[in-house]
Amino acid sequence: MKQLKLQFFLLAFGICVVGFTQENKNVTICWDVSLSMKNRDIDKEYYFLDAYFKTIQNADVTLLTFSNQVISKNDFTVASGNWSGIKENLNTIKYDGATSYEELGAYADKGEVLLFTDGKQNTSSSSPSFEGELYIINSNQDFDRASLNLLSIVNNGNLVDLLDKSNAKTSKQNQKEYSGKIYNGTQGLASAKIYIKSFPAEQVSSDIQGNFKIKGAVGDTLVVSYGNKVTEHPLDNNFALNFSFEESGIQLDEVIVTEKVPVQEEEITTAYGKENKDKIGYAVQSISDEEIAPVSTTVNNAVQGKFSGVSLGQNEDLSEVKMRPSNSILGNNYGLIVVDGVPMERSNSATGEIADTSFIDPQNIASITVLKGLSATNRYGSEGANGVLLITTKTATFDGPRKQKKDLARLTNNVYDGKIKVNSKTLVTPYLKELKKGKNLQEAYDIYLDQRNKYWNTSEYLLDVYGFFYASNREVAERILSNVLEKKDTSYEELRGMFLKSEESRNHKMALLAANKMLETFPNKIQPYFDVAMANKNSGNYQSALDMFNNIANGKANAKLNFGSLEKVVGTEIRNLINKERKNLDIKKVNQKYLNNLTYNARLMLDWNNPDAEFVVQFVNPQKRFFNWEHTDTSDKKRILDELQHGFANEQFEIVGADTKGDWILNVTYLGNRTSGNKAPTFLKCTVQYNFGKPNQTSEEHLVRLQDTDDEQQLAKFTVQ
Template sequence: MGKFLSIFILTFGLLLGTHVQAQNPENITICWDVSLSMQNRDLDKDFYFLDTYFKTVQNAKVTVLTFSDQILSKYDFTVSAGSWTDIKEKLQGFSYDGATSYASLGNYVTGGTVFLFTDGKQNLGTSTPNFGGKLFIVNSSKNFDRGSLNLLSIMNNGDVVNFMEKKEMDESIDPIEEYSGTILSGTAGLSNAEVYIQGNEEGKVKSDDKGGFRIDGKPGDTLIAVYGNKMEKQVLGDSKTMNFSLGDGGVQLQEVVVSERKAEPEEKINTAYGEENKDAVGYAVQSITEDDIPDAASTVNMAVQGKFSGVNLGINEDLSQVKMRPRNTILGNVYGLIVVDGVPLRQSGSHSGVVYSTDFVNPENIADITVLKGLAATNKYGSLGANGVLLITTKTATYAKQTGEKKDLARLTDNIYEEKIKVNAKTLVTPYLKELKGGKNIREAYDIYLVQRAKYQNEPSYFLDVSNFFYGTSPEIALRILSNVLENEDTDYGTLRSLYLRSVEIKNHDMALLAANRMFEVFPNKIQSYMDVAMAQEQLGNYQEALNMYNGMLTGDANPQLNFRGMEKVVGTEVRNLVNTHRAQLDISKVNPKYHNNLTYNARLVLDWNQPDAEFSVQFVNPQKRFFTWEHTEVGDRKRILDELENGNSTEQFEIVGSDTKGEWILNVTYDGNRTPANTSATFLKCTVEYNFGKPNQRKEEFLVRLQEVGEEVQLAKFSVD
């Protein structure tokens, strides 16, 4: 330690000089951080600090508090004649687990002298407790949060003793040892700065024409820039480029994302005379495409229900008895005309009672639906169109038009569900879970975990699986283990989103917000991060914060560099529901008026998953035991997969509407593995069922499954719609 320790002893002696003459025992509290990140602390340095102190203050009453995600233990000791052996033995015996929170420390400290031994890496919130006494903050870990340590010191008028931070550039920690990165100092004129890329041997620094510098690497690389006694660290995002410049205060880093803005295509709509440019049509036309049709629609009735203003289905919500406002007849037939691929269907009669079925139309085969009223309807169809026309264009017609081939897709076939319900009765088996089952009780199992952790902790699903193992018998231990996901600064996106989904499922919304905020911070180019932050804020009752984020996604202001259009439907539904549920508590002046009115469904389903790389299919079985399948596969929906990989959205919405949707529903999932063979991470799939959506009695239920084995078939959810 040499010169540095000599300075430390002199400084420490001056700080403690007032205690030398003290006759009464000193009241001391030692707050000892036992979170996972502290397991590599330098105990010799911590003990050197305490030994120096107790040589100066001979008599003391000492309370030792251990903490990680919460206060874990409290021990009282008496120090006489400078002997603190019992305290040292106790401090040597602690195990390290969990993330870090300072939230409760202030409640256990009542004054006196306080020693807070921590690295400052508080990842469970941003608490800055008031200790009410003289505070010394001591760090002996190589990786620490300087800002957090300084803030704690400022808020308590305390002192920081940081064994790992030296004052001069030539005495600083060797970045080669700390970051094992490529040295780029001296490149492009950086004579007074050093730049490193963690784990990337091909990074290059280039100067630009404006006196700045650019570094190229790969997504996920960590850039460390050192200038004078300043150091900045930032993760390189999907842009693969980071710009930075040297200023008087140090190195300024700013990530720049460049994306090509594509011209918006002209919007086409169907009319009685074929496709026309929307702007060229001289009358109002309502139209929806296949993207607007609920994936849960098992009949054509469900495909139309609630999609058009002034359009109502008949008895039992039958499309063949559709009525459109305004109607041009009082005594005659009031039913509208239905036209499929240009062919008018026989009209049902409102007075004769004759009903012609439309059940033969497969909702999965619908390309678009257009409603024509008034002059737009009678131009071609005359009196038949007097009560309005519903134009249905099928994918069959579109396919034939494009290829010249005819493909019979019009009718539903072979979709009667006759299988037994797939219940996931299999118990997850992994080597580490086998070991844990060898424990005779919860204490033994936890001790096994503390030993095995060093071997398995880098496996993406380890902490989630082990947390789930303990959750039924000890939720406190389970949550501590789960919080370790936040302790790892290099946790990948899939694992962080798994933490978010698991936290939502167990209704730990504080943890969910922490996971969402970490994703937002580390992966700002994934639009799902913005959605998850908003959802977590909403669940915590922070409705205005949630609305602001949702609305920012709709307007693009949340990040002008990103394309949020792929989530417009889901986000728009959330905004409508939030505005109409908590309108009195919200400022909605910046929300587009089209989102001020709510939508109502018998139920709304939302699927969330953690792995963009995962391929799976979900089978929906309706109360009539008819099923349809939604695929998250490259073959089944390549467009959806490409959009997800580009923009990072992993949420899908399904609406259940209509009287024939009431009853029992089953959702089964088949797992096809990851597209990337080297990716062995597990997939977590969550289904949220929101019953009576948009109504005063709205409620929700959540289901979560873990998928690992290729070909695995399990039941995702089973529920009843009233």
């Protein structure tokens, strides 16, 4: 009679029952252990397996556990329906990581395949092909039916919905009293909650201390909950529980980096007066009032022919100044003019609009300086991409115009003499302190599993824990990081932090997943479009990358968004990608202006995950002089507002010229978030691309976590050849 009930249960789900056989059946159980599967109704699944094995009786079983990848493969033999060994293994499972079916088809053996999952595949979109009959079993209330249906159709398989209450069957027969003891290994008896999980779900709970007694039946699961720790124990005829809670720890070493830098002195005349040759941090061209002819009637006459690589427009107007190399993709190739620290309106080479510079009196000019490359973008960002012409008037050299902003481009007291202390201390948080108590990797991982519920809504938690485990076990670290994709309401800062972390460790597949998730969740920000393109490029998907870059450049990526803030970096990426991979690309739709190559000694890309963050990056050049690029509300309010409005967070710098070859240091000082109460974490990444645009181009990544306000730390150290 009991056997008939089991067969009826399986038939209710469409599983063919062929009766008993002495020959062992080949069965593969694919058990989803991703984080979302913590919510599975394991009693329903156990009841299913119990009915299944009591029907087929004898089987050679391969048990695969998987989340973002296949985690374990174990072989079992089931005889006379006894699958207790498999059940014992399943009871030890830890649920962690995102979900991928990509490897299952290769691991699964021939024969029937039982896939226990909720269909929430988020680290791939694969539909593996199985050689044997496929049964997909779900017990989660929140599941992706469309994904499961697709997988079932591809394999001509069967979808078993254990949530269908019409098929639910259980029995409370043979209940008896079970007993045990709960104790703390170091602090004596501990209070805990204990209850029985049954099918359908039913709880009998009580707060107990020390010895306990509770009624249950063989096959039931006893659950013990103590603080954040939850364990499950299958009941059998010989069950007795002795449950302990203990703590242990692990200590990590700290590394402190210090540096002493010699200083060399040699003065030259610049736009800022007598300065050390190396003080300005870059090569410049400058003229003084003595080199401006008295007969010059316009500022155009004062500039024309005075600087190499600098030319005026067809009308010989200063507002149409061009400085080689010109690499703007804005359609405007004219440089920026700054008078006494104030940027002037520019003419536009694309529209033909001409800005007025006639108000500048050539006889009132004290000096003119030309800035190119990093020296220009250092202070003026993308606005200085085509070079900057700095004009200092004689009026400004005395006491300066009133009510005028200070010329922040002027560099003072910027000798890097080794007295500046760079903080390289280890990141300290409450949860990292707890993890350090683990004596080994497994203990630290168990502590993480216990603590994660407490810190789950802390957006930097998974990112920091990923960094903690990465050096010891990359596989475990990436499983932890993939949990960001399991979250229902993931923040932009957390997703972009995941993207930056993945790119730093060159896990381009994970970076692409994070970028796609960003684009799906935040389609009204422009940065995710760029990140998807970058992740595709770094993954070797060159055509997909070019198509996205091109769509950003022409606005087709999203007609509702303004991608103007990304035009310069996108143009650089298009040119560089075509130069390196032209034979593998269809470039018919690419604008002709992007087909010329750009070359630099090095190109730097700064990326950060939190547009609200304020920080200052200090560039120390080979001559051991420094200058700063400020990402602050006070120094560039327009840029900050632009970032917040359009949702981008990057900047590029070009290192060009013989004087830039040598050792560079980048330090960063964190100033906190500009919005009061905003506790979003900030991760800052620097990508150094050596010999940019040349056949021997290479790159490296540097990433820091900005935590304490006013702390200075080293972002990157590299050598330009």
